[in-house]
Amino acid sequence: MAQLNWIRVSYLITTEENPQKLATEIAFEQTVEMPGHLISDPYILEKIVGQISEIQAEGENRYRVTVDYSPDILNGSLNQLMNLIFGNISLKKGIRLIDLTLPPDYLQKFTGPAYGVQGLRSRVGVWGRPLTCTALKPLGCSATDLARICFELSLGGIDIIKDDHNLGNQPRCSYQDRVRLCRQALLRAQEKSGRKTLYFTNINDSPQVMQQQIDYALELGVDGLLMQPVIIGLDYFRSIAENESYPFLLMAHPSLSGAFFTGSEGIAPQVLLGTIFRLAGADAVIFPDFSGRFSFDELTCQQISTNLLAPLGALSPSFPTPAGGITLSNLPRIREKYPEDTIFLIGASLYELGQDLRENVKRFLDQMLSYPLPAAAWATHSGE
Amino acid sequence: MAQLNWIRVSYLITTEENPQKLATEIAFEQTVEMPGHLISDPYILEKIVGQISEIQAEGENRYRVTVDYSPDILNGSLNQLMNLIFGNISLKKGIRLIDLTLPPDYLQKFTGPAYGVQGLRSRVGVWGRPLTCTALKPLGCSATDLARICFELSLGGIDIIKDDHNLGNQPRCSYQDRVRLCRQALLRAQEKSGRKTLYFTNINDSPQVMQQQIDYALELGVDGLLMQPVIIGLDYFRSIAENESYPFLLMAHPSLSGAFFTGSEGIAPQVLLGTIFRLAGADAVIFPDFSGRFSFDELTCQQISTNLLAPLGALSPSFPTPAGGITLSNLPRIREKYPEDTIFLIGASLYELGQDLRENVKRFLDQMLSYPLPAAAWATHSGE
Numbered sequence: 001m002a003q004l005n006w007i008r009v010s011y012l013i014t015t016e017e018n019p020q021k022l023a024t025e026i027a028f029e030q031t032v033e034m035p036g037h038l039i040s041d042p043y044i045l046e047k048i049v050g051q052i053s054e055i056q057a058e059g060e061n062r063y064r065v066t067v068d069y070s071p072d073i074l075n076g077s078l079n080q081l082m083n084l085i086f087g088n089i090s091l092k093k094g095i096r097l098i099d100l101t102l103p104p105d106y107l108q109k110f111t112g113p114a115y116g117v118q119g120l121r122s123r124v125g126v127w128g129r130p131l132t133c134t135a136l137k138p139l140g141c142s143a144t145d146l147a148r149i150c151f152e153l154s155l156g157g158i159d160i161i162k163d164d165h166n167l168g169n170q171p172r173c174s175y176q177d178r179v180r181l182c183r184q185a186l187l188r189a190q191e192k193s194g195r196k197t198l199y200f201t202n203i204n205d206s207p208q209v210m211q212q213q214i215d216y217a218l219e220l221g222v223d224g225l226l227m228q229p230v231i232i233g234l235d236y237f238r239s240i241a242e243n244e245s246y247p248f249l250l251m252a253h254p255s256l257s258g259a260f261f262t263g264s265e266g267i268a269p270q271v272l273l274g275t276i277f278r279l280a281g282a283d284a285v286i287f288p289d290f291s292g293r294f295s296f297d298e299l300t301c302q303q304i305s306t307n308l309l310a311p312l313g314a315l316s317p318s319f320p321t322p323a324g325g326i327t328l329s330n331l332p333r334i335r336e337k338y339p340e341d342t343i344f345l346i347g348a349s350l351y352e353l354g355q356d357l358r359e360n361v362k363r364f365l366d367q368m369l370s371y372p373l374p375a376a377a378w379a380t381h382s383g384e
Numbered sequence: 385m386a387q388l389n390w391i392r393v394s395y396l397i398t399t400e401e402n403p404q405k406l407a408t409e410i411a412f413e414q415t416v417e418m419p420g421h422l423i424s425d426p427y428i429l430e431k432i433v434g435q436i437s438e439i440q441a442e443g444e445n446r447y448r449v450t451v452d453y454s455p456d457i458l459n460g461s462l463n464q465l466m467n468l469i470f471g472n473i474s475l476k477k478g479i480r481l482i483d484l485t486l487p488p489d490y491l492q493k494f495t496g497p498a499y500g501v502q503g504l505r506s507r508v509g510v511w512g513r514p515l516t517c518t519a520l521k522p523l524g525c526s527a528t529d530l531a532r533i534c535f536e537l538s539l540g541g542i543d544i545i546k547d548d549h550n551l552g553n554q555p556r557c558s559y560q561d562r563v564r565l566c567r568q569a570l571l572r573a574q575e576k577s578g579r580k581t582l583y584f585t586n587i588n589d590s591p592q593v594m595q596q597q598i599d600y601a602l603e604l605g606v607d608g609l610l611m612q613p614v615i616i617g618l619d620y621f622r623s624i625a626e627n628e629s630y631p632f633l634l635m636a637h638p639s640l641s642g643a644f645f646t647g648s649e650g651i652a653p654q655v656l657l658g659t660i661f662r663l664a665g666a667d668a669v670i671f672p673d674f675s676g677r678f679s680f681d682e683l684t685c686q687q688i689s690t691n692l693l694a695p696l697g698a699l700s701p702s703f704p705t706p707a708g709g710i711t712l713s714n715l716p717r718i719r720e721k722y723p724e725d726t727i728f729l730i731g732a733s734l735y736e737l738g739q740d741l742r743e744n745v746k747r748f749l750d751q752m753l754s755y756p757l758p759a760a761a762w763a764t765h766s767g768e
Binding site: 025030031032033034035038039041043044047048049072073074075076077078079080082083084086087088089090091092093135137138139140141164165166168169170171172204205206207208209228231232233234235236238239254255256257258259260261262263264265266267288293294295296324347348351352 | 409414415416417418419422423425427428431432433456457458459460461462463464466467468470471472473474475476477519521522523524525548549550552553554555556588589590591592593612615616617618619620622623638639640641642643644645646647648649650651672677678679680708731732735736
């Protein structure tokens with residue numbers, strides 16, 4: 001029975017048996033972890049056990065099953081939410097989580113993106129067009145080399161530079177050297193050009209080391225942090241977003257998330273990278289563009305983009321940041337698919353254009369601005 | 385070319401093209417994230433980029449590709465290791481991580497299980513037979529009810545009680561009430577029986593709340609913590625294991641890990657739940673037994689068990705803890721497959737035996753002890 005103000009989760013299930021059976025297993029497995037005949041307390045059966053609100057045939061042996069879960073089970077924690085909606089059943093065959101709808105009361109427990117689309121735009125001072133972003137690379141360069149690259153990219157006019165997400169604390173390039181020298185290089189470039197480039201430094205280590213790195217980034221006035229929510233934990237990511245003493249913009253990287261997207265199981269990308277990463281407080285979410293070397297199709301990219309930008313309680317929208325194979329030649333075709341509030345991330349392809357990085361960025365910008373931006377093919381409306 | 389003392393990762397790839405192409409993409413994608421022709425520095429090409437050490441045909445369009453990665457790239461962090469061995473390529477099709485071998489020098493960066501098999505046995509005082517474990521449930525009960533269940537289970541003679549992993553801080557049952565009352569009930573039972581039952585309390589929330597809960601568990605003298613490494617983050621889990629001021633035994637729960645095990649992609653269960661959870665410091669690792677309602681086969685369970693117990697640097701072995709569908713009737717058949725150093729976790733099936741939980745546990749123990757334990761069918765040798 002449908003429950004008002006409960007967390008609503010839809011699964012696409014594949015089963016040769018009566019779908020009611022698997023649906024019931026899901027509802028009990030994810031909550032009380034025992035069969036219903038062992039429970040006599042009506043409070044538990046009605047208020048704790050997941051309630052099946054709909055089962056709809058979707059083709060041969062496939063059904064869309066919607067289960068409502070009480071938000072009272074959760075302590076407002078995203079970690080617990082992940083466990084509730086997909087924890088144990090991730091280990092069962094034939095269950096894919098395809099939709100997640102959160103009730104208004106529960107949404108109020110989330111701060112969401114601390115800055116969001118408008119906050120990020122204010123920090124870089126660019127409105128009325130998509131933003132440009134590239135990755136600082138490759139791993140193995142010295143901090144001095146990386147700082148020089150930052151300087152060139154910034155003078156070319158790039159809006160955002162993010163560390164490659166493999167950059168950590170390496171022999172030739174310590175975290176501290178990299179961040180300090182890159183930050184200094186960007187300040188010098190800004191003095192020269194009058195334009196600001198935002199710098200997102202990669203944070204991925206043990207909790208103790210991450211805290212030291214965050215403290216150092218804070219001391220230096222670094223603009224943003226790049227973090228990998230699936231690896232570091234969603235609630236850890238969120239704790240950084242919700243820390244009011246941090247001025248950091250947060251960019252979420254999809255590293256390791258692909259495990260959820262293969263085959264007919266897992267969690268749909270628009271739910272994990274769209275809704276859930278936004279709940280966790282990402283101001284921008286990187287995802288593999290449909291054009292590129294990864295496996296998302298155009299519809300998936302559209303749905304992620306929509307879930308990041310569409311109204312969601314009082315949460316600010318988050319920047320869709322397609323990446324992973326965008327080139328100067330496919331950019332016009334890609335650009336017209338995304339709304340204006342998009343960050344286009346061109347990584348290796350930007351370096352591939354030639355040795356003059358400053359010139360490469362100019363060509364990237366020219367290519368992006370050379371056509372008037374059409375109304376996006378995908379109708380998304382920013383919730384801000 | 386094979387690299388001595390590097391991290392060795394084998395992938396099973398599916399491709400219709402020359403496997404060298406995908407292997408090269410993996411080696412570059414996971415390290416420098418740019419094609420080789422853009423890199424001129426021999427240090428980067430030889431010491432940073434992954435080195436393909438072997439490509440072996442495994443059937444039509446399937447190959448086993450082995451890539452060596454330099455441990456210098458990593459700061460000793462498990463989060464970084466996950467990103468290095470599977471981060472971006474999780475988003476590519478046709479790549480499954482099937483084996484992970486860590487060199488001795490790199491292994492020394494890990495403390496591993498703080499107590500391990502022998503430490504856990506010492507705490508409960510049981511040698512020479514597998515251990516028994518059950519889950520405290522269901523969610524929705526009051527703390528008083530759960531404490532009463534603990535008391536009965538302990539008097540029945542159970543070795544270990546772990547919280548159901550949905551138990552958090554809920555309206556009818558706060559974290560503090562549950563842990564305090566259950567701990568008290570178990571101390572009372574111990575006074576009466578002279579036997580100890582270990583209690584593992586579930587910790588899954590935001591970092592701030594988890595810290596409060598851990599502090600409270602410490603204050604009460606709780607024996608162990610149950611945590612979900614895939615959800616809370618491997619390095620977070622590890623930071624608890626390596627904290628020398630914590631006397632907690634750690635039990636790892638596989639919640640959400642199933643996302644990695646579906647189809648022909650992801651990470652093989654014996655690598656993630658075996659090697660990696662042990663590296664993270666789990667003294668016991670729960671995994672779905674082949675008999676049960678989840679999807680592992682017997683070989684997978686054997687491999688997980690082996691990776692938890694076999695020598696691995698100086699790391700203590702970790703208890704294989706099969707669960708998820710073991711019953712009194714299938715226990716003899718299952719028991720003979722696992723080595724003596726196994727914890728058998730019977731959850732709902734134990735409650736299903738009848739209202740008298742004390743009697744149910746006795747039947748569980750009788751069933752487990754009624755046959756002399758054979759030499760395990762799977763040859764595993766404890767590294768301790």
